[in-house]
Amino acid sequence: MNVLKHGRSTLLLKLSIACGVVFATVQTQAVSHAAEKNASAKKTNKVLLGTPELTSGIPGKGPLTKKEIKEWLSQPENHEILEVTLPLGLSAGAAQMVGLKENPLTRAKVELGRQLYFDTRLSSDNTISCASCHHPDEGYGRHTQFGIGVRDQEGGRNSPISYNRILSGPQFWDGRAATLEEQAVGPIANPIEMANTHEAAVKTLKGIPGYQMQFKKIFKDGITIDNVGKAIAAFERTLVTGPSPFDYQEKLKPFLKMDKEDLEDLEDVYQPILAQTKKHPMSKSALRGMDLFFSEKVNCAACHVGPNMTDEKYHNLGVGMDAKKPDLGRYEVTKQEKDKGAFKTPTIRNVEFSAPYMHDGSQKTLEEVVEHYNKGGTPNPYLSEKVKKLNLSDQDKKDLVAFMKACSGPFPKVETGRLPQ
Structure with missing residues (x-):
């Protein structure tokens, strides 16, 4: 490319390099998708997340047999530490990936975590799994106002999503779990979720030969509750969203x-x-919504910012603060007055699939969410200074919803069955 003839060599060279990286990313995605279709393709330790390579399960049909698991575990490449990259859009957050040093990803560990994520035997009555509240068919959340556990017990908060956690630190709406590993085992012992004990869950797993084989091979100390958390967290870190129309x-x-x-x-x-x-086009409405989203007038990006479109911080939006006994959220963790009624900012990515919204599931649609912000939230002494009346037109509201939907990319295909007998 002869850029000198135009006298703009520096500008064009920089653009060429930057865009060349983008194009390389797109090429990598194409190559990766092609490799998925080639069953004989040699595995490497470099993996693009957001594809089904790590989430499609051990090849085969029906319950996992000991023979299949033994064969899987015998392959050295399944135990190599993976070098993972993120898809277009999220890739800008590569330096922000969390937990990989402390809990390195391997194919075998991710596959074990996949099995545990969908296994109801972790609950006290064999009815509830992680997926019961964070299901791939419902945007890795659940279309109920509150999480529902054993014996149909109802919690007090909406089920948060479990994708794009590789870019997220503290977990739960109030951030009470410092790591994804800690979060993964919390519901097992929660009396209104899985209503089990960690000791009983470990005992159950030790009675399943397929799990015995895997834990023994993957972890030096075998089946422990900490290792259960590490495996589930490893799987959840591979659940990332693919490029959206907004990213392109x-x-x-x-x-x-x-x-x-x-x-x-x-x-x-x-x-x-x-x-x-x-x-992967954006509609005219979505394009207008994008301008509004990032405008000084609306400024949704004050909180929904960065590659995963969340600041990972906690804000009081006024939601539920007019109740007689409001949920005080982050305050219950920090005991700091400023955190009363504050909850973690959720990602905008793929948000259209995980209704209802807010920590209490009180808003059934994205339209209701936009209207809540438009009116300036619910007044209370701790309302975030970032929440102000917006005076949006009806078209503005529609455009913002259209933009949020344009932030949706494909989820990786995940095998939900294929568990050890």
């Missing part, structure tokens, strides 16, 4: 400001990105 639009944005000559010089980079954007 963002990669196209630098080119929209360039003149024809610049675009000609960057043809090899520009055209593939343009093609991807056309293949």
Whole structure:
């Protein structure tokens, strides 16, 4: 590419390098998807998350047999520490990935975590699994106002989503679990969730030969509640969302400001990105909503910011604060006055699939969520200073909802069955 003739070598070179990285990411995705279809493709320790490579289970049908598990565990590549990358959009947060040093990912560990995630035998009456409240068919949440545990007991908060946790530190709406590993084992002993004890859960797993084999091979100290948490957390860190129409639009944005000559010089980079954007288009309404979302007037990005579109912080939006005994959220963890009624900012990515919304599941639709912000939240002494009346038009509200839906990308295909006998 001869950029010197235009006298803009520095600008174009920088753009070329940056966009070349983007294009390489898109190429990597294409290669990865092609590899998934090739059953004979040799495994490497480099894996692009968001694809079914780590979540599709041990090949086969029906319950996992000891023979299948033994064969799986005998393959050295299943125990190699994986070098993972994130898909377009989330990839900007690569440096923010959490927990990989303390709990390295391997195929065998992720697969063990997948099995545990869907296994109801972790509960006291064999009816509830992690997926009961965080199911892939319901946006890794649940379409009920509150989480529902054993004997149909109802909790007091909506089930938070379990995807894109690789970019998230403290867990739960109030951040009471410092790590994903800690969060993973919490519900097992919660009396209104799985209503079990950690000791009883470990005893159950020790009575299942398929789990005995896997824990013994993967962890030096075998089946412990800490290792249960590590396995489930490893699996959950592979649950990431793929590129959304918004992500493709963002990669196209630098080119929209360039003149024809610049675009000609960057043809090899520009055209593939343009093609991807056309293949995954944003509607005119979503484009208007995007401008509103990031505008000073609306400024949703004050909290929904970064690669995963969340600041990972806690804010009082006024939700539920008009109740006689409001849920005080983060305050119950920190005991700091400023945290009363504050809850963790959820991601906007794939949010359309996990209704109802807010920590108390009180808002059934994204339209209701937008209206809550439009009115300035619910007044209370601890309301976040970031929540103000917006005076949105009906079209503005529709556009914001359209934009949030344009932030949805594909979930990886996950095997929900195939558990040890």
